Every structure is written in C-alpha cells, then in structure tokens.
Amino acid sequence: MTAGTAEAEQEPVGIPERLRDPGSEPGGGVGPGPEPTERGVLRWAYARQRRWIVGAAVFTAIHQMCEAAVPVMIGAVVDHAVRRGGPADLALWIGLLAALFLVLTVAMRLGGRCNRHGSQGAAHDLRMVAVARVLDPRGFADPTADSGALLSTATADTLRIGLGNRSWVLGAGAVAALAFGAVALLLTSVPLGLLVLVGLVPLLWATKLLAKPLSARGAAEQAQVARATGTAADLMRGLRVLKGLGAEPAGLRRYRRASRAALAATVRAARWDAGYEGVTLLLNGLFLAVVTLVGARFAVEGTISVGEFVASVGLAQFLVGPSSRFGGAMSLRARARGSAKRLAALLAAPYAVTGGERALTPPVAGELTLDGLSHGPLKDVCLRVPAGTTLGIAATEPAEATALLDVLALRIPPESGRVELDGVPLAELRLDDARTALVVADHDGDLFDATVEENVASVAGAAPPGRVAAALAAADADQVIEALPHGTDSTIGERGRSLSGGQRQRVALARALAADPPVLVLHEPTTAVDAATEAKVADGLRTMREGRTTVLVTTSPILLRTCDRVVLLHDGEVRAEGTHSELTRDDSSYRTAVMA
Amino acid sequence: MTALMTERPDEAAGDRMSLPTATPAEVRAELWDRVRRRPGLPLAALALVVTGVVAGLAIPRALGRVVDLVASGGHQVSAVTTPVVVVAVACLAQAVLSGFGDALVARGGEEMLADLRETALSRAMATPLDRLERSGTGDLVSRVSADVSVLADAVREMVPQLADAVLQIALTFVALLLLDWRFAVASLLVVPLQWYAVRWLLRHSRPVRRAERVAQGTQAQTILESVDGVHTVRAFRLTPRRLALTGDRSREVRDLALLSTRIGTRFFGKLNGAEWTGLSALLVVGYLLTRHGGVGIGTASAAALYFARLFDPINGLLSSFDDVQSAGAAAARVVGLARMPGAGDVHDGDADDGAAGEARPEALPMTPSEPAVSLRGVTHAYVTGHQVLGPVDLDIVAGERVAVVGTSGAGKSTLAKVVAGVHRPTGGTVRLGGVPQDELPARRLRRTVALVNQETHVFAGSLGDDLRLARPDATDAELLDALATVDARAWAEELPEGLGTRVGQGGLRLSPVRAQQLALARLVLADPPVAVLDEATAEAGSAGSRALEAAAEGALRGRTALVVAHRLTQAVRADRVLVMERGRIVEQGSHEELVAAGGRYAALWEAWSGARG
Structure with missing residues (x-):
C-alpha cells in the first residue's frame, strides 16, 4: 500500500460502527445461497446488504x-x-450557508461509501456463490457450458446485480430532492410550484421516450465493438500460428472488416446520442423559458419577491436532475434483472452426479471392480483390479478411454452397471470420500498459476515430508524446476503457460503421484514427453505406486510394459487380457493399437 | 468502465521483453498527425460546436435581463416577453448546432480510433516470431483488446462529456463576465482550491486505481483458471482451496473499490468546500456592488445562480481527470504499438483491400540441382555465449522427409526454427533452394517454408473462415479437399453447419486432435514447398497421435519436410533420421540403418519398442 492509501485509511470521519461489514466473510463460503430464481437472486443480494443500502x-x-x-x-x-441587510446579516447568512454545505458534504461522503458497500458487498457475495456453483464437486449435467460465458456471469453479471442495489439509493435520493423542491416551490408560490411540477412530467416522458431506441442501438453498437475486440484478441492469441503460415495479411483483413463494422455502428449510435442530447437541451431550455415567463409575471405583479423568483428558476433547473435520475435507477434495475436471470440459470443448472451418503472407512485396500459397465461406446465392461496391482487399459478408440474416465472420475453416472471400490458401489459413497480414495488424472491436467511445488503440494494434504519431492523426481518434474529462471520460486503463469507441453504434463503427473490415493487412474500421462524420459518416468511411476492400485489408460508400450496386467478395449468390450508381452505376441489388434 | 470486466490479465510477468510505450509527446504527435492528414472533419466539428456555444451564451444573458427587469420594478408584464423569446430561440439554435457538432466530433474521434487500432494490430502482427516465442502474446492481446476498449470508451463517453462540461463552464464564465467583470474575478477564487483538490485526488487515487485494475485482472484470471481447470479442481478436491483463493481475490477487488470510493468522496468534500467559498465570495461581492458599485440586485442574484449551475459540470470535469489518465495510459500503450518500428511490416494495403485481394508472392522454385534446404556451419545461441545449436551442416533434397529425434533440450526445436527462418542463425548460413535465407523478403520466405508448431489455436469464427486464413481465395471445394487430405473431411461435414459451423472461442470446441488436423489443413492450403513440423502431435494422446501422424502424412505429401519427431513411429516413416544431442547431429541415416548401427538411436528404439516383440 502506498502512503496515499494509508492516509485514506486513517479517515477520521468513519462509518458508524453498527454499519460495519455485517460479517459477509465466513470462511470461504457465504452461507446459504439465494433461491435460484431471478427474484430470489435479487432479493438475496438486497437482504444481505440491507443495512448498507438503507444507510446509503x-x-x-x-x-x-x-x-x-x-x-x-x-x-x-x-x-x-x-x-x-447589514454586514452582520450577511455574515449570519453566509454562516448558515456554510452549515448547509457541511451537512451536504458529510451526507454525501457517508452516502457514497454506504452505497459502494451495498453494491460491492453484494457483488462479492454473488461472485462467491457463482464460483462455488461452477466448481461444485457435483458438476453440471450439461457439460457444454462455455468457460467464457461462465466467467462473464461470475464477474460481469454479479457486478451488475450488485449495482442494481444502487437503484434503491438513487431512487430515494431522487424522491427526497423532488419532495423538497416541490415543497419549497409550493411555499413560494402555489401556481408556480404546480407549473414546475406538472411541467416536469411531459418533459421527463418525452426524454424517456427518446431514450428508448437509444439504448437498443447502444447495445447493438457495444456488441459490434466487442466483436472487433474479440477478433483482435483471438488473432493475437493465434499469432504464432498465423506467422508460421505467413497468414498475417488475411488475419489483418479479417480484423479490419470487424473494426470497420464496429466503426459504422458506433458512428450511427453517436449520431443518435447527439440527436438525443440536442433534443434534451431544447426541451429543458423551453421548460426554463416557460417557468421564467410565468415567474417573471408573478414577480412583476408582486406576488413573489425577486429572491423567490430567482430561487424558483434555480429550482426548476435543479429538479430536472433528480427526476431524470429515476430513469437511471430504472435502467440499473433492468440490467440487474437480466444479469440475475443468467445467474439464477447457472445456480439452477442440474448436477451431473449427486454422490451417496456412505462414508469410506479407512484403511482403503484399493480393490477396483467394474461390473457390467455400459456407457457411450462401452458395452458391458467387467474388470477387477486387485488391490495393490497395476492394470493397463489399452483402448483402440479414444472415445472408449474417455467414456471410461468420465465414469471413474464421477463426472457422469454410467448408463448402466457400476463401479465398486473395496466392494462398495462408488455411487453410494460421499463424493468427497470417493474422490479421496480414487483419483483420475487427465493427460492434459490443468495447472494453476503458482510455483511447481505449490501445484504439486496442493493435493498432498498432510503428506509425510519428502513425498512431494519424491513425486517430483518420479515424474522427472524436478528437471522442470531446474530449468526455470528462478528455480523453485518461479511461478508458472496462468494455467502453467510458461511451461512447455511436456513440462506441464510431467508436473501434472507429479501432482497425481503426490496425492497418493489408494487408487490412481492415469490417462496417457506421458504423451508429450520424449521416449527416453518416458522410460524413466515409467520406472518412477512403478516405484511411487508400489503396493497401491494403479490403472494406466494408455497405448504407450513403455508404460504398458510395466503393468502387472493389461486389457485391450476394442469395440467397447474387453477383447483380450494378459501381460503386455503376451498380448503383443498373441493379439494382432493389440499390436496395431500400441505399435501403430 | 466496463472494459475492466473483459480485461484479460497479462499472462505471467516473468522475464519478458516488454513492448514499447509511447511518451505523452509521441501520443500527441500521433494524434496530431492523424488530425492533420484529414483536417476537414475536425474543422467542421469545431466550427459547429463553437457556434453552438455562442448561441448558448445568449441564454444566461437574457435571463439576467429578466431578473433586472423584474427587480427594477415598474415594468409591464409584457416587457419580459422579448428576453424570454430570446431564451427559447437561443435554446433551439444551441440544440441544433451542438447536436450536429457532437455527431461530427464523435465521427471524427471514432474514425481516428479505428485507424489507430488497425495500425496497432498491423504492427503487432509484424512482431518477429522469435520474439513472440520468447515473450508470449499476453501483452499484445491486452493491448489490442483491453487497452483499445478503454480508448473506445473514452472516445465514446468521456470526450463528449468533457467537451460538454468545458462548454458549459466557458459559457457560464462568459455570462458572469457579461453581467459584471467583478463577479467573474470573484468566481476565480475557487480555482486554486480546485487545483489543490485535483492534485490531491491524482496523488491518492492513482496507486489505488492501478491496484484496482491489477486486482480485477488477477481475480478474472483466478476464476478463469478454475473454470477452465474444473475437471482437475474436482478430481483433486481442490474446490475449497480454489474458492478460498477466489474469495481472497474477490475481497481484494471489493476492498480496493471501497478504498477508491473513500478517496473519491473525500475529493468531492474538498470540492464542496470550494463551492461554498466561491458562492460566499460572489454573495459578498454582490452585497458590496449593490451598495457601492451600481449593480442591480437582479444581476447579483443571477451571478450567484450561474455560479451554482457550475457545480455539476466542474465536478464532473475534475473527477474525470482520473479517467483521462487511464485513457492516457491506454493510449500510450496502443500508440506505442502503432509507432513500433515496423520490421517486416504486414502489408496493410491502406486503400481498398478485399476486392483485389492480396497478391500472394510466389514460392521459391525448388530445382533438383540445389538442395531444398542447406545448412552450413549453422549455430544458434539465445543468450550470447550460450550456444544451444551447432555447428550443424545439413542438406535436405527436394521432396525428402527428415525426422529429428533426441531428448528434450537436445536442440531439435531450435534447429526446426532456424530452418523455418524463425530464428536467424548466430553463425553460418541457411539456404533455401540455393538462395541465402536472409536475402529473402519475409513474405516470400514464409511462402516457401511454413512452420506448424505446438500451438493448437482454433480461430473464432466459422470453420471455413479459419481455414481461409491460410488461403483467402479458396473455394469451399478446395477447403474440403484440404480437410480430406488430413482425414478431417468426414467429421467436418458432420458438424451441424459443415464449414459454416462456428468454432473457436464462443463456438464449438474442437478436440486437440481435430484442432491439430485443422492446423495441418491450413498447411495444405498455404501449400509451401518446404514444411517444418514441430511437436505437432504432442498433446493429442497416443491414439490421437496416430490419427495425427496419418494426417501429417497427407499434409506433407509432395513437400520437403523437417519433422521434430516426438514418437519414434514418426522417425520410422521418414526418409532420414537425425539424432541430436547437445545441439549437434550425432547420428543420421534411415531408421533401419540406425537401428543396425547400434548407436544412440538404436538404444532409444530399444526403449520404445523393447517390449513389443
């Protein structure tokens, strides 16, 4: 923090103690989430921040x-x-003016801060609710959710709903100002007051009517601009591909088209904007002229004083502001509603799996049984992996492997049949217990922006010291660390992007090994490493998993060679079974699958 | 500003070569250049806006006249009609003029912005590949998207608002001058107070705003990482950990937002102080002038009211200084990119591209008399003195397929990049079809030798659009042929809308194998005589690798090829295998020869296939 922010922290005019954060930070979660409907979300966002909103x-x-x-x-x-009046009167009145400004400024500061609390606090809570749903162990029944859309719901939509809380504050302020202005005007002169108040209605109505097509055009224009921006980012992300082929001119032409479409849309929208501003200016000016004309008439006639006339003209101008703020409040509300609908849809999305009630009692031996499993391309697969052994599964079709992994990872319930762990159906276990005992690691396991060791240690729990180091060594990932510019202290970038594909894969494998589950299922853990390293990793894997159950879903001969037993999955069925050398000798389809 | 929500954080800071950022003087020069190039529009806009201001000036003047008429007493009611009509007419004139003026200003600004962002993108595209390989694309992505968005918001919202505020302030000040110059002087009393307030704001808010932007970027990155890696998160039961991390990031965003509000409200508090001071000064001056200066009570009260009307525009103007600064920073980054010395600039056919299309340069002719690729004493060092390649001597005859094998770090990729002309050799020469590589213009070089690397980016848009990046004028039939060459036609035709199916970000997600097949199909369409494939099959899984090897087979048919072999099966199929170690070629020959020779390759083959027989 800089000196500047530190000073701001020592702010003498504080928020009243009772308005301090009403405990919106319980651990990681935020307590019970909202009812997953548009109204439920909006109400929840409001209720949790009520004190701030009312204060604001x-x-x-x-x-x-x-x-x-x-x-x-x-x-x-x-x-x-x-x-x-005399100098004393002048001093008195200027003093009164100072008092007014003092109240005004204190109220502004407190109101502004409460307001921000009300919106930002709600945005934070909603963000947590959204992310918690996205990361929920039970997953989504519909796996096609787009990560970009999820990101935008978790960040942009939650913020918009939070900002929706401001509509109450904006509305309250506008009502207060209008009421005050109306009373002041009516006290000055009933007819003049009525004229101003009645005149405001058509003025605002006309403005709102004009603003309507404007917002539609604004949205269209935003979409065009966003498209151009998206194209630019996309071309930059793929720039290495473009440059490899010398396709930059084609890419540039594509961007230019998007950019020109955005330009045309913005210019059209700006024209409307300018027209709107012009008409608003005109309407307000005419309103002012009418009020001046009538007010001057009363003043000339002596019905009101000069000061009152001056005040009335001033008020008439002032009141245009708060009245139009109603429109602002309404559009905040409308946007919050749209966002709340999207968030509610996310929260209401059905789960893929629910998990059972049974707890797993340690120690887990690690016997894995597949009983009549049918799912996608898999047809009635039966398999038994005795505790402590290593089974290789070679699938001739990648889709078979994927289907098997999806079921084992509890991403989706199998269409029929079941998976058992130590004789207990996996589906009856609590999800957390099932995933503690059986870990499925993908061949493209995702890494996170941290150091290599943090990535690996994140799954090791209270592992005995040395296991992380042993896992790193077994997966040849200690070499990765050595190659990094700052060694162990190097962070590896978003999703591990500063590493090569092979390095990422080795770190991901080390992580799976460090988790040290009773049953570990590895999917093609060495596709991105060279043959020599692969052989080294295969040995390390064997040592690390000594006495533990391991399933290797792979077609790599180097890995299959180290397995106690290998099965061949072909046409969705277990076609052959034996050791790698037996199968290579006896089964031609196995040879094709792993030798290619 | 909404742009913040779309902002993607720079990918990992690390040791990166940073792109240039323009100085304020360079930004001004760039903008001035662009204005000067097409001065008609800005001049017309300026003329309209100024005329609008002049028309608007009549309004307060007429209102003051009404007040004076009323205050002096003894007039007929009808006496005020004339100034009120003046108010109405002036309003109409102002509305029309400023309406058209604003529209023109917006058009000028938007056109300039569009030109600027296109230039910036064109320069970004000209970034040499070796630099991209080292520095990544994160900074480029954020400059052409996030920074351009900030600028677009500025042009669309801030510029008109600021223009409006300046206009109103100028107008009111002139009105005060017209009422009585002494009021105008008194009103200037607020200037030092406001100046102090703005200085204070900039000093305090700048670091907080910067921290806010960083925090928002980090938050988005954390969430995106979790979302993208959700399978991993669930598999390893990392949900609580990721949620806690997201919570920390999100709270940071919230707390910084609150801090910046505190600073903002303190700033407005200071402005309130300035308002009161100015207002009191005007009232005191009015008090004195009505008694000793021959000024009417109407004039005095009008002056106070005008001044009160200044509050909103002045506050708006002053508080947007911060946004002006953010926009300035974004402009510096975008202009920095646009003014980057255009080494091998992408031809950006300023006039009317599209219609005529791009004249693709001819590839170098490959003659049997010269080797297609020839390396003599080639060395390469990324860091001076730390040689990772060579010296290497290598001839590849036209149509030959050469595979390179070796452990990671043996220099395979470096050799591939040197052959592809991505890296210039530190020593020695590379010839293509007998012509030294550095004598070839960049586009001709790329037309002759193309590189397919590990990246499996699928471009957002239709499948056909993606492929046409490699050959813009290709017909649908040609696209399908190219897909057929890489065994991708069947699945492509089964997609819901065939070639029209949207793929990439926001569209259908393709598996790594399909994405890589697309990359190979692009290679077929680009049709270079020499192709370099680097780890193209790495992340597809074994079964996928086989599909890709078949696809590569198709794509490389009839080409001279250098393939960085990841699976030894790729080596088996090659005409010649190079075994690399510590930057040098230590063995070469056909697969059979090398296996028979019993050297390093044979050992590698043993490890790979040992269990097979």
Missing part, C-alpha cells in the same frame, strides 16, 4: 435535499442580506 438511501436523501436547498438558500441570502 438515508444519507443520499439528506444530501439531495441539501443540494435542492442551495438555490433556495441563495434566494434567501439575496432577500435577507444582499438586498436589505
């Missing part, structure tokens, strides 16, 4: 009334001090 509304109302009082006060100073 009250202070903002006070602030707005003070703002409205400024022209009234000017009129009063003119009448009582400037026109017919």
Whole structure:
C-alpha cells in the first residue's frame, strides 16, 4: 500500500460502527445461497446488504435535499442580506450557508461509501456463490457450458446485480430532492410550484421516450465493438500460428472488416446520442423559458419577491436532475434483472452426479471392480483390479478411454452397471470420500498459476515430508524446476503457460503421484514427453505406486510394459487380457493399437 | 468502465521483453498527425460546436435581463416577453448546432480510433516470431483488446462529456463576465482550491486505481483458471482451496473499490468546500456592488445562480481527470504499438483491400540441382555465449522427409526454427533452394517454408473462415479437399453447419486432435514447398497421435519436410533420421540403418519398442 492509501485509511470521519461489514466473510463460503430464481437472486443480494443500502438511501436523501436547498438558500441570502441587510446579516447568512454545505458534504461522503458497500458487498457475495456453483464437486449435467460465458456471469453479471442495489439509493435520493423542491416551490408560490411540477412530467416522458431506441442501438453498437475486440484478441492469441503460415495479411483483413463494422455502428449510435442530447437541451431550455415567463409575471405583479423568483428558476433547473435520475435507477434495475436471470440459470443448472451418503472407512485396500459397465461406446465392461496391482487399459478408440474416465472420475453416472471400490458401489459413497480414495488424472491436467511445488503440494494434504519431492523426481518434474529462471520460486503463469507441453504434463503427473490415493487412474500421462524420459518416468511411476492400485489408460508400450496386467478395449468390450508381452505376441489388434 | 470486466490479465510477468510505450509527446504527435492528414472533419466539428456555444451564451444573458427587469420594478408584464423569446430561440439554435457538432466530433474521434487500432494490430502482427516465442502474446492481446476498449470508451463517453462540461463552464464564465467583470474575478477564487483538490485526488487515487485494475485482472484470471481447470479442481478436491483463493481475490477487488470510493468522496468534500467559498465570495461581492458599485440586485442574484449551475459540470470535469489518465495510459500503450518500428511490416494495403485481394508472392522454385534446404556451419545461441545449436551442416533434397529425434533440450526445436527462418542463425548460413535465407523478403520466405508448431489455436469464427486464413481465395471445394487430405473431411461435414459451423472461442470446441488436423489443413492450403513440423502431435494422446501422424502424412505429401519427431513411429516413416544431442547431429541415416548401427538411436528404439516383440 502506498502512503496515499494509508492516509485514506486513517479517515477520521468513519462509518458508524453498527454499519460495519455485517460479517459477509465466513470462511470461504457465504452461507446459504439465494433461491435460484431471478427474484430470489435479487432479493438475496438486497437482504444481505440491507443495512448498507438503507444507510446509503438515508444519507443520499439528506444530501439531495441539501443540494435542492442551495438555490433556495441563495434566494434567501439575496432577500435577507444582499438586498436589505447589514454586514452582520450577511455574515449570519453566509454562516448558515456554510452549515448547509457541511451537512451536504458529510451526507454525501457517508452516502457514497454506504452505497459502494451495498453494491460491492453484494457483488462479492454473488461472485462467491457463482464460483462455488461452477466448481461444485457435483458438476453440471450439461457439460457444454462455455468457460467464457461462465466467467462473464461470475464477474460481469454479479457486478451488475450488485449495482442494481444502487437503484434503491438513487431512487430515494431522487424522491427526497423532488419532495423538497416541490415543497419549497409550493411555499413560494402555489401556481408556480404546480407549473414546475406538472411541467416536469411531459418533459421527463418525452426524454424517456427518446431514450428508448437509444439504448437498443447502444447495445447493438457495444456488441459490434466487442466483436472487433474479440477478433483482435483471438488473432493475437493465434499469432504464432498465423506467422508460421505467413497468414498475417488475411488475419489483418479479417480484423479490419470487424473494426470497420464496429466503426459504422458506433458512428450511427453517436449520431443518435447527439440527436438525443440536442433534443434534451431544447426541451429543458423551453421548460426554463416557460417557468421564467410565468415567474417573471408573478414577480412583476408582486406576488413573489425577486429572491423567490430567482430561487424558483434555480429550482426548476435543479429538479430536472433528480427526476431524470429515476430513469437511471430504472435502467440499473433492468440490467440487474437480466444479469440475475443468467445467474439464477447457472445456480439452477442440474448436477451431473449427486454422490451417496456412505462414508469410506479407512484403511482403503484399493480393490477396483467394474461390473457390467455400459456407457457411450462401452458395452458391458467387467474388470477387477486387485488391490495393490497395476492394470493397463489399452483402448483402440479414444472415445472408449474417455467414456471410461468420465465414469471413474464421477463426472457422469454410467448408463448402466457400476463401479465398486473395496466392494462398495462408488455411487453410494460421499463424493468427497470417493474422490479421496480414487483419483483420475487427465493427460492434459490443468495447472494453476503458482510455483511447481505449490501445484504439486496442493493435493498432498498432510503428506509425510519428502513425498512431494519424491513425486517430483518420479515424474522427472524436478528437471522442470531446474530449468526455470528462478528455480523453485518461479511461478508458472496462468494455467502453467510458461511451461512447455511436456513440462506441464510431467508436473501434472507429479501432482497425481503426490496425492497418493489408494487408487490412481492415469490417462496417457506421458504423451508429450520424449521416449527416453518416458522410460524413466515409467520406472518412477512403478516405484511411487508400489503396493497401491494403479490403472494406466494408455497405448504407450513403455508404460504398458510395466503393468502387472493389461486389457485391450476394442469395440467397447474387453477383447483380450494378459501381460503386455503376451498380448503383443498373441493379439494382432493389440499390436496395431500400441505399435501403430 | 466496463472494459475492466473483459480485461484479460497479462499472462505471467516473468522475464519478458516488454513492448514499447509511447511518451505523452509521441501520443500527441500521433494524434496530431492523424488530425492533420484529414483536417476537414475536425474543422467542421469545431466550427459547429463553437457556434453552438455562442448561441448558448445568449441564454444566461437574457435571463439576467429578466431578473433586472423584474427587480427594477415598474415594468409591464409584457416587457419580459422579448428576453424570454430570446431564451427559447437561443435554446433551439444551441440544440441544433451542438447536436450536429457532437455527431461530427464523435465521427471524427471514432474514425481516428479505428485507424489507430488497425495500425496497432498491423504492427503487432509484424512482431518477429522469435520474439513472440520468447515473450508470449499476453501483452499484445491486452493491448489490442483491453487497452483499445478503454480508448473506445473514452472516445465514446468521456470526450463528449468533457467537451460538454468545458462548454458549459466557458459559457457560464462568459455570462458572469457579461453581467459584471467583478463577479467573474470573484468566481476565480475557487480555482486554486480546485487545483489543490485535483492534485490531491491524482496523488491518492492513482496507486489505488492501478491496484484496482491489477486486482480485477488477477481475480478474472483466478476464476478463469478454475473454470477452465474444473475437471482437475474436482478430481483433486481442490474446490475449497480454489474458492478460498477466489474469495481472497474477490475481497481484494471489493476492498480496493471501497478504498477508491473513500478517496473519491473525500475529493468531492474538498470540492464542496470550494463551492461554498466561491458562492460566499460572489454573495459578498454582490452585497458590496449593490451598495457601492451600481449593480442591480437582479444581476447579483443571477451571478450567484450561474455560479451554482457550475457545480455539476466542474465536478464532473475534475473527477474525470482520473479517467483521462487511464485513457492516457491506454493510449500510450496502443500508440506505442502503432509507432513500433515496423520490421517486416504486414502489408496493410491502406486503400481498398478485399476486392483485389492480396497478391500472394510466389514460392521459391525448388530445382533438383540445389538442395531444398542447406545448412552450413549453422549455430544458434539465445543468450550470447550460450550456444544451444551447432555447428550443424545439413542438406535436405527436394521432396525428402527428415525426422529429428533426441531428448528434450537436445536442440531439435531450435534447429526446426532456424530452418523455418524463425530464428536467424548466430553463425553460418541457411539456404533455401540455393538462395541465402536472409536475402529473402519475409513474405516470400514464409511462402516457401511454413512452420506448424505446438500451438493448437482454433480461430473464432466459422470453420471455413479459419481455414481461409491460410488461403483467402479458396473455394469451399478446395477447403474440403484440404480437410480430406488430413482425414478431417468426414467429421467436418458432420458438424451441424459443415464449414459454416462456428468454432473457436464462443463456438464449438474442437478436440486437440481435430484442432491439430485443422492446423495441418491450413498447411495444405498455404501449400509451401518446404514444411517444418514441430511437436505437432504432442498433446493429442497416443491414439490421437496416430490419427495425427496419418494426417501429417497427407499434409506433407509432395513437400520437403523437417519433422521434430516426438514418437519414434514418426522417425520410422521418414526418409532420414537425425539424432541430436547437445545441439549437434550425432547420428543420421534411415531408421533401419540406425537401428543396425547400434548407436544412440538404436538404444532409444530399444526403449520404445523393447517390449513389443
């Protein structure tokens, strides 16, 4: 933190103690989430921040009334001090003006902060709820969810719903200012007050009517601009591919098309904007002219004083602001509703698996049984992996391997048949217990932005010291660390991007080994490493998994050679079974599968 | 600003070569250049806006006249009609003029922005590949997307708002001058106070805003990482850990937002102080002038009211200084990119591209008399003194397929990149078809030798659009032929809309194997005589690798090829195998020869196939 922010922290005018954060940070979660409907989400966002929102509304109302009082006060100073008073009167009235400004500024500061609390606090809570749903162990029944859309719901939509909380504050402020202005005007002159108040209605109506097509055009324009921006980012991400082929001119032409379409849309929207501004200017000016005309007539006739006339003209101008803020509040609300609908849809998305109730009692021996398993391309697969052994599964079709892994990883319940762990159906176990005992590691396991060791240690729990190091060595990932610019302290970038594919794969394998589960299922753990390293890793794997159950879903002969037993999956069925050398000798389809 | 939500953080800071950032003087020069190139539009816009201001000036003047008429008493009611009509007419004139003026300003600004972002992208595309390989694309991505978005928001929202505020302030100040110059002088009392407030704001808010942007970027990155890696998160029961991390990041964003609000409200508090000071000064001056200066009470009260009307525009103007600065920073980054010395600039046919299309340069002719690729004493060092390649002597005859094998770090990829012209050799020469590589213009070089690397990016858009990047004028039939060559036609035709199916970000997600097949299909379409394949099959899984080997087989048919072999089966199929170790070629020959020779390759083959027989 800089000196500047530290100073801001020592802010003397504090938030009243009772308004301090109402405990929105319990551990990682945020307590029970909202009901997954549009209304439920909005209500939850409001209810959790009620104290801040009410505080903000009250202070903002006070602030707005003070703002409205400024022209009234000017009129009063003119009448009582400037026109017919002595220096003492002038000093008194300027002092009163100072008091007004003091209240105004304090209310503004408190209101502004409560307001931000109300929106940011809600955005934070909703963000946590959204991310918790996305990462829920039970998963999504519909696996096609797009990560970009999820990201935008978790960040942009939650923020918009949070901002929706401000609509109450904005509305309260506008009502207060309008009420105050109306009373002040009516006290000055009933007919003039009525004229202003009645005149505001068609003025606002006309403005709102004009604004409607505007917002539709604004959205279309935003979409075009976003498309151009997306194209630019996409081309840059794929720039190495483009340059490898010399396809930059084609890429540039594609961007230019998107950019020109965005330009045309923005220019059209800007034209509408300018038209709208012009018409608003005109309407407000005409309104002012009418109020001036009528007010001047009363003043000439002596019905109201000069000061009152001045104040009335000032108020008429001031009131246009709060009235139009109603429109602002409504559009905040509308946007929050759209976002709440998307968030509710995310929260209501059905789970892929639910998990059972049974707890797993340690120690887990690690016997894995597949009983009549049918799923996708798999047809009635029966397999038994005795505890402590290593089974290789070679699938002739990648889809068979994927289907098997999806079921074992509990990403989806099998269409029929079951998986048992030590004789207990996997589906009856609590999800957390099942995944503690049986870990499925993908060949493209995702890494996270941290050091290599942190990535590996993140799954090791309270592992005995040395296991992480042993896992790193077994997967040849200690070499990866040595090659990094800052060694063990190097972070590996978003999703491990600063590593090569082979390095990422070795680190991911080390992580799976460090988790040291009773049953470990590895999918093609060495596709991105060279043959010499692969042989080394195969040995390390064998040593690390000594006495533990391991399933290797792979077609790599180097890995299959180290397995106690190998099965061949072909046409969705277990076709052959034996050791690697037996199968290579006896089974031609196995030879084709692993020798190619 | 909404742009923040779409902002992708720079990928890992690390030791990166940073792209240039323009100085404020360079930004101004760039903008001025662009204005000067097409001065008609800005001039017209300026003329309209100024005329609008002048028309608007009549309004407060007429209102003051009404107040004076009323205050002096003894007039007929009808006396005020004339100034009120003046108000109405002036309003109409102002509305029309400023409406058209704003539209023109917006058009000028948007056109300039569009030109700027296109230039920036064109320069970004000209970044040499070896530099990209080292520095990644993160900074480029954020400059052409996030920074351009910030600029676009600025042009669309900030510029008109600022223009409006400046206009109103100028207008009101002139009105005060017209009422009585002494009021205008008194109103200037607020200037030092406001100046102080703005200085204070900039000093305090700048670091917080910067921290806010960083925090938002980190938060988005953390969430995206979790979302993308959700299988891993669930498999290793990392959900609580990731949630806790997300919570920390999210709270940081929230707390910084609150901090920046505190700073903002303190700033407005200071502005309130300035308002009160100015208002009191005007009232005191009014008090004195009505008694001793021959000024009417109407004039005095009008002056106070005008001044009160300044609050909003002044506050708006002053508080947007921060946004102006962010926009300035974004402009510096975008302009920095646009003014980057265009080494081998992408031809950006300023006039009307599209119609005529791009004239693709001819590939170098490959004659049997010269080797297609020839390396003599070639060395390469990424860091001076730390040689990772060579010296290497190598001739590849036209149509020959050469596979390179070796452990990681043996220099395979470096050799591939030197042959492809991505890296210039530190020593020695590389010739293509007898012509020294550095005598070839960049585009001709790329037309002659193409590189398919590990990256499996699928471009957002239709499948056909993706493929046409490699050959823009290809017909659908040609695209399908290319897909057929890499065994991808069947699945491509089964996609919901065939070649029109949207793929890439926001579209259908293709498996790594399919993505790589697309990369090979692009190679077929680009049709270079020499192709370099580097680890193209690495991440597809074994079964996928086989499919890709078949695809590569098709794509390389009839080409001279250098393949960095990841699986030894790729080596078996090659005409010649090079075994590399510590940057040098230590063995070469056909697969059979090398196995028979019993050297390093034979040992490698033993490890690979030992269990097979």
